[in-house]
Amino acid sequence: MRTTKEYNERRNEILNAAEKLFHGKGYEKCTINDILKEVGIAKGTFYYYFKSxxxxxxxxxxxxxxxxxxxxxxxxxxxxxxxxxxxxxxxxxxxxxxxxxxxxxxxxxxxxxxxxxxxxxxxxxxxxxxxxxxxxxxxxxxxxxxxxxxxxxxxxxxxxxxxxxxxxxxxxxxxxxxxxxxxxxxxxxxxxxxxxxxxxxxxxxxxx
Missing domain, CATH: 1.10.357.10 (Tetracycline Repressor, domain 2)
Known part of the structure; x- marks a missing residue:
C-alpha cells in the first residue's frame, strides 16, 4: 500500500531534491523530469505542489x-x-x-x-x-x-x-x-x- 506523506514533508522533499539538482547541474539544465526521478514521484504529484x-x-x-x-x-x-x-x-x-x-x-x-x-x-x-x-x-x-x-x-x-x-x-x-x-x-x-x-x-x- 502506497504511503501518503504529509503535505509539508513531501513539498520539502521536492525542494531538497530540486535544490541539490540546481546546484549540481545548474538551473537551466535541470528539468522537471530530473526532479521527478530524484524524488521518485509522478508528474501529477509534482504539479500538485508546484506549477512550474x-x-x-x-x-x-x-x-x-x-x-x-x-x-x-x-x-x-x-x-x-x-x-x-x-x-x-x-x-x-x-x-x-x-x-x-x-x-x-x-x-x-x-x-x-x-x-x-x-x-x-x-x-x-x-x-x-x-x-x-x-x-x-x-x-x-x-x-x-x-x-x-x-x-x-x-x-x-x-x-x-x-x-x-x-x-x-x-x-x-x-x-x-x-x-x-x-x-x-x-x-x-x-x-x-x-x-x-x-x-x-x-x-x-x-x-x-
Missing part, C-alpha cells in the same frame, strides 16, 4: 531569505545594545556563509544559476530593507543620527552592497574589496548624517 520549475526556484529562494530575516528579527528585539551596534549586527546577520555551506554558495554564483542568484538578491533586498528601517527609525528617535529617506536609502544601500561585494558578479582582490567596503560604509555614514569613520570600527569588530 520557476515556482520551485521561488520557494528555494524563500529559504535563504527566511534564514536572514529570522536572524535579523531576533536582533531587533535586543534592548541592551545601541542603534549603531544593532545596525552592524543586522548587517552581519546577512552573511549567508554561516548558515549555507561554501559549495552551495559557489554553485549559486554559476552562470547557469543566474536566475536563482538574481531572485535571491531581489528577495533579500525586499525583505531586509523594512527591517533596517526599524533600526534607522530607532536611531532617529534616540537622536543618534538623521535620515531623510530611510526606506529608499536602505534599498539603495543594500542593492549596492549586495551587488558590489558579490564575487559572482565582481571579481575583486582582497584590497579592492576592502576599498569597496570602506566606500560603502562612508556612503552609509553620509546617509545617516554621522561623522566620518563612525561605523568603521564597529564594522571591523563585527567581522569576527
Amino acid at each position: 520549475k520557476e515556482e520551485v526556484v521561488d520557494a528555494i529562494v524563500s529559504r535563504y531569505k527566511e534564514i536572514v530575516v529570522s536572524r535579523a528579527e531576533k536582533i531587533l528585539k535586543i534592548d541592551n545594545i545601541s542603534p549603531e551596534e544593532k545596525l552592524m549586527h543586522v548587517f552581519k546577520a546577512m552573511r549567508m556563509e554561516e548558515k549555507v555551506n561554501s559549495d552551495t554558495l559557489n554553485d549559486l554564483h554559476k552562470t547557469e544559476n543566474a536566475l536563482l542568484h538574481q531572485k535571491t538578491l531581489n528577495q533579500i533586498v525586499t525583505a531586509m530593507a523594512p527591517i533596517l528601517v526599524k533600526v534607522i527609525e530607532e536611531g532617529i528617535e534616540k537622536k543618534v543620527w538623521s535620515c531623510s529617506y530611510p526606506l529608499q536609502y536602505m534599498q539603495i544601500f543594500l542593492a549596492a552592497a549586495l551587488t558590489l561585494t558579490d564575487e559572482g558578479i565582481f571579481e575583486l582582490d582582497a584590497d579592492s574589496q576592502m576599498k569597496v567596503i570602506a566606500a560603502l560604509i562612508s556612503i552609509l555614514e553620509k546617509m545617516l548624517e554621522v561623522p566620518e569613520d563612525s561605523f568603521m570600527k564597529l564594522f571591523m569588530q563585527n567581522l569576527v
Whole structure:
C-alpha cells in the first residue's frame, strides 16, 4: 500500500531534491523530469505542489531569505545594545556563509544559476530593507543620527552592497574589496548624517 506523506514533508522533499539538482547541474539544465526521478514521484504529484520549475526556484529562494530575516528579527528585539551596534549586527546577520555551506554558495554564483542568484538578491533586498528601517527609525528617535529617506536609502544601500561585494558578479582582490567596503560604509555614514569613520570600527569588530 502506497504511503501518503504529509503535505509539508513531501513539498520539502521536492525542494531538497530540486535544490541539490540546481546546484549540481545548474538551473537551466535541470528539468522537471530530473526532479521527478530524484524524488521518485509522478508528474501529477509534482504539479500538485508546484506549477512550474520557476515556482520551485521561488520557494528555494524563500529559504535563504527566511534564514536572514529570522536572524535579523531576533536582533531587533535586543534592548541592551545601541542603534549603531544593532545596525552592524543586522548587517552581519546577512552573511549567508554561516548558515549555507561554501559549495552551495559557489554553485549559486554559476552562470547557469543566474536566475536563482538574481531572485535571491531581489528577495533579500525586499525583505531586509523594512527591517533596517526599524533600526534607522530607532536611531532617529534616540537622536543618534538623521535620515531623510530611510526606506529608499536602505534599498539603495543594500542593492549596492549586495551587488558590489558579490564575487559572482565582481571579481575583486582582497584590497579592492576592502576599498569597496570602506566606500560603502562612508556612503552609509553620509546617509545617516554621522561623522566620518563612525561605523568603521564597529564594522571591523563585527567581522569576527
